[in-house]
Amino acid sequence: MYKQGDAEPILQLSGVHTHIGEYHILQGVDLVVPRGGLSVLLGRNGAGKTTTLRTIMGMWHASAGRIQFDGRDITAAATPDIAQASIAYVPESMAVFSALTVRENLYLAARNGPLDTQRLEWIFGFFPALRKFWNYPAGLLSGGQKQMVAIARAIVEPRKLLLVDEPTKGLAPAIINNLIDAFRELKETETTILLVEQNFNFVKKLGDTVSVMDDGRVVHAGPMSDLVEDRELQQRLLGLSLDSHQ
Structure with a gap:
């Protein structure tokens, strides 16, 4: 298993199994x-990517194995406690409160009181549509706009770890470019990002490390640059070249 340097990782899963009903999804x-x-x-x-994120967040509990976050065992922790430990999760489903305005969605995500105006302006810089629709019910927005709200909610306050599932889904190319800029800036802060994504050109530009899952297990881990440069490895692990997906 690849490890970057000698520093303690912020998140480590060891032999994690997850069962959902009769189905054995994560298998070590x-x-x-x-x-x-x-x-x-x-x-x-x-392959089990979304199940992995949901298991980390305690939405489904591991039936075996161990999950450590920032030196703490969170394997059996409840989802609210995991969120309070400074982990934010952006699901693929673009989960927003449809009856609430964009402003109210973000206010609910601010755990430490009123929204920080400076940070809010920083978010508007990446997602200017949020300013335009600030007082609109989130349920009336397009899929891409809801995705912006979901991501903004996750980063409205600093987090130690950000889990993001398919963030570019439904977004126009111009917004994807803004998202790249946002993640690049987040990488310069103390926020670590774990990203599930099918847009390979997107992750090629951002990823530092990569893990590949197959049939409920991690079958490869290493620097993103190694996978990008090795077409044979891409074919073996993913059944395609990264260049075949735009």
């Missing part, structure tokens, strides 16, 4: 997320 996941930067989780559909 070993995953190391180095502290700082952006780690990518790749794999074919059904």
Whole structure:
């Protein structure tokens, strides 16, 4: 298993199994997320990527194995406690409170009181549509606009770890470019990012490390640059070249 340097990783999964009903989804996941930067989780559909994120967040509990975050065992922790430990999660489903305005969605995500005006302006710089629709009910927004709200909610306050599932889904190319800029700036802060994504050109530009899942296990881990440069490895692990996806 690849580890970046000798520093303690911010997140480590060791032999994690997750059952959902009668289905055995994660079958011994070993995953190391180095502290700082952006780690990518790749794999074919059904490999277990989303289940891994949901298990980290305690939305589904591991049936075996151990999850450590920032030196603490969170394997059996409840989701609210995990969120309070400074982990934010952006699900693929673009979960927003549809009946609430964009402003109210962000205010609810601010755990430490009123929104920080300076940070809010920073978010508007990446997602200017949020300013335009500030007082609109989130349920009336397009899919891409809801995705902006979901991401903004996750970063409205500093977090130690940001888990993001398919953030570019439904976004126009111009907004994806803004998202790249946002993640690049987040990488310069104390926020570590674990990203599940199918837009390979997107992750090539951002990823520092990568883990590839197949059939509920991590089958490869290493620097993103190694995977990008090795077409044979891409074909073997993913069944395609990264260049074949735009």
